Amino acid sequence: MISWAYINNEFIKEEQAVLHVRDLSILRGYAIFDFFRFSSFRPVFIDQHLARLQSSAGGLGLSIEKDNQELKAITKELIERNKASNGGIRITVTGGISENGYNPSRSCLVITQHNFDELTPEQFEKGIHLLSFEHQRQLPHIKTSDYIMGISLQPWIREQKADDVLFMKNRIITECPRANIFTVNPAGQLCTPAAGILQGVTRKMVMQLAAAHYEVIEKDISLEDIYLAQEVFITSTTKTLLPVRMVDHHSIGKGNSPVGTHILQLYNAVSSVASI
């Protein structure tokens, strides 16, 4: 039960957390955000998420009227008020209300708490099925609120009995709508796309942790490379690391995830000691 949210300068009851319909997030889809977990009341990798939040805001010319120390203090109080030990925090910065309905003036800051279920061992074992789709997200390095393409493809994904899409440009893969992607290629190298992607916090952590054990390479990966990989997995804040078992109805590798399992163990060890 999430009781509290924060908008601009005050904590408010969550059910009263509203924006006027003239806010540019509604009129023009003009907003950025970041999302991070908290565990045992402690935000995980918050510095990395706040750094990206500031970068995204700068990318859209939005200023945040709080510095990172203030954002941390507000987040801490929000988690305490809501009394749940685990969950997610979303910090959204919108274009605010604009005189001409187009040019942003004073941004609006919204902080909300969200439930999310930790992935189970069964979900890890089962993995997911992705469908490749030609599309390059606009401004991919900025974490905007734009998920139109991924969401509009949901009926097709359901019809194909798949789980999500994998975007690619000229058959060079980039990312999923809400996750980065990695392959373990036939030579045993860990590969991940370098360009046209959101720089995921989990992606970066995985690259750093894996580097002690595997050769890690940022490079172009074709759809054919995906089909021939030993392992494929996605990474994100909500899913951490999740194996991809099928792409376009092709099975990946031997259907197991020794590398993914190993890296997830390393990740869990680090995230359990990360704190505000």
Added chain:
Amino acid sequence: MISWAYINNEFIKEEQAVLHVRDLSILRGYAIFDFFRFSSFRPVFIDQHLARLQSSAGGLGLSIEKDNQELKAITKELIERNKASNGGIRITVTGGISENGYNPSRSCLVITQHNFDELTPEQFEKGIHLLSFEHQRQLPHIKTSDYIMGISLQPWIREQKADDVLFMKNRIITECPRANIFTVNPAGQLCTPAAGILQGVTRKMVMQLAAAHYEVIEKDISLEDIYLAQEVFITSTTKTLLPVRMVDHHSIGKGNSPVGTHILQLYNAVSSVASI
């Protein structure tokens, strides 16, 4: 002074026209809309706008819980309540509040009234300056709330002392962020891009009206074609028809608009008799 708005099933005070921050329009940029003028309390070309609204909603899998007759009746009452004889009406359909924050369930209907100033003869005479920019809008045939690219380019547009951008893909032009584009080529034909665009209501009306006087062609238009055109103009509901005097700091034609002026006269004659 706009006093009233409409959300879902009720008229509400405009200052109370709000959406919860968990609405998918805010969380995921998932919303469509349409916008039309009214003049002397009468909506202009409302049937065409409602047809496109329904098409946009279908394109994103959103259902509108009112039929077009009901939408017309609500619009009529909203205009009467607000007591202004001229302005604009925006009908927005959002993804609504979703259990998992991603998949739309029950959409939300928002109808708001907006002021807008009719263009003056001086603005027509002055025209505008466009800057070409490589970008293809996603799902261009659907009128989504996504204006991220156009708005994020505003600082560059201001710096260049220009007025807006002209999107193109591989140097084949498509449209402006909020308007369609036409050229009068050296052979005197009226040309407009056929693909990768929003099917503008004003664009269609201009094509129909012009066909009695000019050869009208939907075709690929390169940036070089633009530079060599006799005339260039944009069309939209808010701007009707506005000459483009410069593109990328190149002057267009002789700096006058005989064809644009003629077509605008034809358009104004028709729109003045259009009614609900």
